[in-house]
Amino acid sequence: MKQLQEEILKLKEKENAILLVHNYQRPEVQEVADYLGDSLALCRKAQSETDADIIVFCGVDFMVESAAILSPDKMVLIPDPSSRCPMAAQCPKNTVIEAKRKHPGVPVVLYVNTLAEAKAEADVMCTSSNADTIVRRLGTDKVVFGPDWNLGWHVARQVDSGLELIPIPEHGYCYVHKMFDPTTLHSLKTKYPNAELVVHPECDPEVQKIADHVGSTQQMLEWSKKTSSDVIIVGTEIGLVERMRREIPGKTFIPALNDAICHNMKKITLEKIRDVLVKKNYVCMVPDEIAERARSGIKKMVQLS
Ligand code: SF4
Known part of the structure; x- marks a missing residue:
């Protein structure tokens, strides 16, 4: 894995490429990111990044399209074009x-x-x-x-x-956020009485109502850094839990559901990132008229x- 990551870092430099990576990507993909974040943060990065010639976007179809729309002068590559959001x-x-x-x-x-x-x-x-x-x-x-x-x-x-x-x-x-249910969350809160619960607004209202905080992945991350609680139950895709554990080592993060996995996001692997940087075969193209609107x-x- 380390060897592949090093290969990607060298290729990025050679091709003057940057890697924009969504919070739900695999941990090893998150580790090679130039920028790791939620949709809004990545949108802003795609727009403001003026020096790179190539953007490799590790996310799903609509995110990659957004990067192509905001950076029409750059080549925007997706490592796996079948990575689509249902x-x-x-x-x-x-x-x-x-x-x-x-x-x-x-x-x-x-x-x-x-x-x-x-x-x-x-x-x-x-x-x-x-x-x-x-x-x-x-x-x-x-x-x-x-x-x-x-x-x-x-x-x-x-x-x-x-x-x-x-x-x-x-x-x-x-479908990922639909998996969370209030009964499981109540049991987790009973099991960890000092824990706080943070969830994404794509969860059902019954889940949002019992949460201590509701926010985007970026907001969930920031809130978890600031809250005084040392134990946090996390109701979103598992990729964010992995990022939280890496970036906030002093606290304990408990996934609200281990199966909360976006399989579309996980299609992107280090091998596919390396290959797309070499072959440049999956370029995101949005017709001009649609892109402009x-x-x-x-x-x-x-x-x-
Ligand atoms: S978690 Fe996956 S399926 Fe759900 S909105 Fe995000 S990309 Fe789409």
């Missing part, structure tokens, strides 16, 4: 077009976990860390929101009452957040 697939562009037809004049806010063709139809994007801020700053009492229903519930809870949220699709979800929604999100 939640993004739940909201094709026609779902957004239909919602606009049904609700004319209502702003459409889409989670970045959507494909470029859907983003191109939306007014503004959001991430799990800024969704409530974006909706609040739009200053409207009604928004079309998708695709994650649970994130929509979280937003409505954070924003002043009276906000009407129209979900698209009706019940979009992330999607870019405006992403830029609006960055401005508003």
